[in-house]
Amino acid sequence: xxxxxxxxxxxxxxxxxxxxxxxxxxxxxxxxxxxxxxxxxxxxxxxxxxxxxxxxxxxxxxxxxxxxxxxxxxxxxxxxxxxxxxxxxxxxxxxxxxxxxxxxxxxxxxxxxxx
Amino acid sequence: xxxxxxxxxxxxxxxxxxxxxxxxxxxxxxxxxxxxxxxxxxxxxxxxxxxxxxxxxxxxxxxxxxxxxxxxxxxxxxxxxxxxxxxxxxxxxxxxxxxxxxxxxxxxxxx
Numbered sequence: 001x002x003x004x005x006x007x008x009x010x011x012x013x014x015x016x017x018x019x020x021x022x023x024x025x026x027x028x029x030x031x032x033x034x035x036x037x038x039x040x041x042x043x044x045x046x047x048x049x050x051x052x053x054x055x056x057x058x059x060x061x062x063x064x065x066x067x068x069x070x071x072x073x074x075x076x077x078x079x080x081x082x083x084x085x086x087x088x089x090x091x092x093x094x095x096x097x098x099x100x101x102x103x104x105x106x107x108x109x110x111x112x113x114x115x
Numbered sequence: 116x117x118x119x120x121x122x123x124x125x126x127x128x129x130x131x132x133x134x135x136x137x138x139x140x141x142x143x144x145x146x147x148x149x150x151x152x153x154x155x156x157x158x159x160x161x162x163x164x165x166x167x168x169x170x171x172x173x174x175x176x177x178x179x180x181x182x183x184x185x186x187x188x189x190x191x192x193x194x195x196x197x198x199x200x201x202x203x204x205x206x207x208x209x210x211x212x213x214x215x216x217x218x219x220x221x222x223x224x225x226x
Contacts, residue, residue, distance in 0.1 A: 004158070031212060042119075042204050042216030043159065055211065091158055095212050103149060104214060106158030 004107035006092050012113045013082055020078045021110040025094030032075050035091040043091055082114045119207050121217035129225050134192040136220050138205030147208040150190050152201045195224045
């Protein structure tokens with residue numbers, strides 16, 4: 001399968017613990033996005049990479065959140081000192097980046113539950 | 116700020132009939148909109164898009180209409196099938212393909 005893959009699919013953690021999610025985009029896609037979706041809401045933009053450069057971060061991304069894409073391929077999203085409000089589905093998406101109006105290809109998401 | 120509104124949280128239709136899903140927007144940068152479909156426990160998948168040079172785009176059973184003066188778009192599915200039951204998100208494209216999503220509409224197609 002050559003789609004966007006995310007790992008883990010599910011994570012249950014206790015409040016205060018750190019968690020890390022990984023995203024492997026479609027191989028030829030140079031743009032990578034992280035979104036967060038909570039119950040009853042649409043996906044909300046968190047951050048965006050063009051190759052290895054993080055070009056935009058949402059104000060939703062507090063200091064406890066950090067994202068990297070060290071070699072312009074896979075990306076990680078780390079949440080430090082998790083809070084119950086961090087419980088959500090974290091979605092990764094990628095695109096070719098050739099146009100401003102291209103479709104995004106989403107992974108299946110990583111569901112985080114903070115107890 | 117871009118805003119996309121899907122004011123109806125759910126829609127139920129009979130199999131074979133038309134489903135009409137609505138979406139309103141405020142300030143649009145590129146006048147380019149996409150519809151995504153999402154099944155439970157899966158990521159959203161692209162369905163159909165429309166740009167400002169058109170007022171209609173059709174792909175099989177799916178047609179999207181764009182009314183720029185009213186800042187409104189709609190997705191028509193005809194005929195509706197039980198497999199179409201899912202959450203449908205309207206999204207607006209911004210710079211660098213960043214998407215702003217609505218809250219989604221849950222479509223149920225009754226056999």
